[in-house]
Amino acid sequence: MEPTTSPASAPARPRAPGRALFLAQAIAPLLAGGVAWLTAGTADWWIPALVLITAFAIAGELTVVESSGRLEVSSSFLALILASVILGGGPAALVGAVAITVSWLRFRWELHVYVHNL
Numbered sequence: 695m696e697p698t699t700s701p702a703s704a705p706a707r708p709r710a711p712g713r714a715l716f717l718a719q720a721i722a723p724l725l726a727g728g729v730a731w732l733t734a735g736t737a738d739w740w741i742p743a744l745v746l747i748t749a750f751a752i753a754g755e756l757t758v759v760e761s762s763g764r765l766e767v768s769s770s771f772l773a774l775i776l777a778s779v780i781l782g783g784g785p786a787a788l789v790g791a792v793a794i795t796v797s798w799l800r801f802r803w804e805l806h807v808y809v810h811n812l
Contacts, residue, residue, distance in 0.1 A: 719809045723791065730784035737782030744785050747777045751793035756800060768797075 730737075754770030761767050770793050778786035791812060798808045 716806055716809065719806075719812075723809075723812050726787055730787050734784050737784040738780070739785060740781060743780060744777070744789070747773050747781070748789045748792050751777075751789050752796045755793045755797035758797075 751770040751773035754768045754773055758766045758768045770790075773793070774786055774790050777789045794808070794811050798811070803811075
């Protein structure tokens with residue numbers, strides 16, 4: 695009788711998402727951008743605050759601290775909350791998208807990780 699390998703002894707291999715999930719994650723930011731555009735009149739697009747909060751979010755993304763295992767913690771969440779309270783949902787979404795994109799340009803995650811974070 696030949697030895698068989700059980701799933702527990704097989705080496706763990708990270709899986710990439712399927713096409714349907716990748717497509718859904720790629721469409722979601724477009725839909726969010728459309729909603730932000732439609733509701734732009736309800737937000738406060740105060741440019742100096744938007745630039746300053748975006749700079750804080752970028753700094754938070756670039757100073758990531760690695761926690762246990764594969765978990766990474768950044769302080770950009772505080773900037774996103776500040777932007778949503780002071781400026782509104784649309785500007786906060788823009789702050790988040792810019793911060794994640796700058797972080798991706800710095801760390802070069804796989805594309806599906808970037809799309810998931812976006």
